[in-house]
Structure formats: C-alpha cells, structure tokens
Amino acid sequence: MERRDFFKKSLAAAGAVSLAGSLEAATTGQPIDGRKVSKISFPEKRALITYSDRPPLLESPRSTFSSVLTPNDEFFVRWHMPEIPTYIDTEAFRINVSGLVNKDLSVSLKDLKADYEQVTVTAVLQCGGNSRSAFTPTAGGIQWGSGAMGNATWKGVRLRDILERAGLKKDAEWIGFNGMDNAAYYETPSFIRELHLDELDDHVIVAYEMNGEDLPYLNGYPVRLVIPGTYSDSWVKMLSKIVVTNEYQKLFFMDVAYRIPDNECECETPEKKFPKTKPITKMNVKSFIGYPTNETVVHNNSHIVVRGVAFDDGTGITGVKISTDAGKTWQDAILDNGELGRYSYRGFRHTFKPNQQGKVTIMSKAINRAGEEQPFAADVPWNHGGYKFNGIDAVTVDVI
C-alpha cells in the first residue's frame, strides 16, 4: 500500500515536471459572493460585510451596485493601520506642504474651501485586491468579494493648484503623501505614497466632500487624495502631509505591496513568482451586476431588469453586453448617458424575460474605447497578490 502510494506520488511528480514545474494549476473563477453583512454597523455606515474591525475592512454587498453613485454609508472601507484618529478638530486641522517648495504651506479646511478654485470629479475608487477570492490557489491578502469598490462625486481642490501656490523648486520630482492614521508601534512605517510629478494631472484633487456631504470618517475625513482612474492604494485618507522631494524614498507600501508581475500577461505561477514587479496603478475594464443577485428568485415569464455598473481607468466604457446562455451569445445592454464623466461608473440596464423554470445565469461584459473587454473569469491570469481581477461577472437566479 505504502509502496503504491509512493509510486503514485512519483508519477505525479514526474507529470508535474513535464508541465514546466507546475505542481498545482493556478485557476480563477467567480469571486466569493453573497457574504452576509455584519450585525454590527460602523460609524456613519450601514451594516456591511466586515472582515476586520482593527483596522476596519468593510465591503459593500452586491445590491449596492445597482446604483451608479455609491451612497456614502454603503461605501467600502479599507485601512492599513489600526489607529485612526476618531476626532478631527476642524479649526486646527492643516495640510502641511513642505520639501522642495519655495514656500511651506499650512492649509486649513477654511483656506481649502475659500482660497482655491473648487472642482468636482466623479470617480471610481477600487481596491487593487477587489475580487481577490477569485484566485486559486488562494492569493495572499484579504479574500474580498467584489464589493471593495464604489463611485462618488468628489469635491475639492486640484493638487496642482496647491503645489503651484507652494511653488515647486526646479529639482522637484516626487510628491509624498501621508495621512493621519498610525500604527500601534512608533517604528512602523507610515502609509506614505509617492507619485511622480508626471503622474499628476488636473484630475487629481484633494477632496473634502463626497456625494455632497463631508467624507465619512472611515473614508478619510476631513480630506483625502482622489486619483481618478487608478486603484485606491494611492488615494491617501486623512491627508495631512505633502512632501516634495527630488529622490524616490524607499517605502514598503510602494515597493513591496500592491505590485504585480511586470510582464505582458501580468501573470505568474504559484511556484515561480515572476522576479520583476510593477505597481498596479491603472484600473482595467470591469462590470458588475447589482441586480439580480445570486439569491434572487423570479417567476417564469416575468420581466427582470438587470442593473449594474461598468468602468475602466477613464479610457471610456463603450458598451456592456449581457449573456444568458453561458457566453455563447451576447446582447447589448442600455448604457446611461455618461454625464458623470469618464472616470465614473456607467450604469447599465437590460430587460430579460426568462422562459424556462430552473436556474439561469446572467453574465455581464464591459468593453471600452480601446477595444479592451473583460475576459471570462476562468481566463483571468493568476498573480500571487490576487490583484486586478476583472473577469466577466455572473449571477445565477432561480426561475420558478
């Protein structure tokens, strides 16, 4: 018996070697869906899916995504450090700008609202690890479903206008951003992000308002960085410090976390990580169905209006297609008029009338101006951090 097992094992090993050293096939599928919201709600939030209280990690349920603008109290939450200031003195709060500038600035909330041009942008905020639970073997990190994203209209001031007020010195090259959240230990590095000057355009703003209200504390009150089109890891919350330098500072959250293989497919195998990595930065094309959900029961021959959202990095969504036959045929969904701009969700809707009892799966696929479209979930390549999943969404409803 033992011998036979041994024989089997060595056969398996031999087989694996012939498969270019892959011992376990890396696969992707639909992310975990339908997790229940917590019984306990967090400040200024409805009850959401709760992975952790310290630091707070909250995910929106699928039903949130039938609206184009995500309500503030349903908006996902992701912090890296356990100590979040729970009180902000709005009179005393300042954003300090220093480093390679002609004049250090100390900008109050009042200054921000009165002394600068006020601008708004509607933009999607999505965690790079959103949908991570789609990856097998399990990728490292919180096993998010697909609700680590949201879309809001942000109001604030252009970062460029603030930097211009300070006056950048000739050799200025990197801008570092730090928020007010703290680690439990003094020695722990801060969650600092650095952006190269070339990455900053007029769409990058320091926002103090979200969907016409103050930012919720857990989304970065009183101000956060908004970088439309990019994943949320650089959208620093409770932004209090901007430092201009001429040299890139080595930072854990920039150099180790939030990175993907730097190759064409952005992929690798579990056994052999690709040695060269790059930051996740720009978001890829994605759609998600808000209604119906996997728990929905509908009557045969009734009209269902499928609703959801689609987005990319601002290139521009040009269509969303719906399939109810496992992707064999596709029909165009109706897109909203796009008046919220290219960084916003485009809402889509599609009327579907089931004509047979039993389970039916509805799929959505977004396409953008560059001709990029979502792959089937199983065709999304694997990466060890479980970043950038954008597989075609699928919900299965019960027709009775």
Add this chain to the structure above:
Amino acid sequence: MKKILLLSILAVSALFAQVKEPIEVPYISYEIKMGEGFGAVQANCLTCHSFGYITNQGKQSRAFWKGKVVKMVDHFKAPITDEDSEIVTNYLSEHYGNGK
C-alpha cells in the same frame, strides 16, 4: 430672503463635521481556533490587528504564514521574538493552513 439665509447657514455648517464628537469604532470579536500557541498569537498579533485580519486571508501554506510573520517583524517592526515567531507560524499553519 429666507432662502438666502438658509443657504448661508448651510454653507457655514459645511465647515463643521457631521459628527461633532469622537466616533467610536465598534469592537467585533472574531472567532478564532483555540490550540497550542494561541497565547503567543493573542499576545503578538492582536496589538496591531484583529483576528479577522488573520482568518480572512483564507487557508494558506506554512511558507505563506511564515512570510507574514517575517513581514510583521521586518517591515512593520512588530517586536516579536524569534521563539514566538516560530510558535505563531506553527499555530497559523496548523489551524489556517492548506496542508503545504
């Protein structure tokens, strides 16, 4: 006139937080498996993050958990002794491992 007055009140109040006193982040008790080494997990991990942060990483290999403990020490400067690092790694791969 009334409308203008109302508008200006709104404009002023926008300078103040919706929440005027400290918020309180609720404490959630996450289920975690009991077993050998749990004491070290409680003493070393809970200072910085919840048990939810651990259990919601999914089932992972011993190498993964070891890497996480090393990351906490090297990058996050958590003062975990070598002995405790070993105990915590053993506990995690025993209870939240994938058999590898």
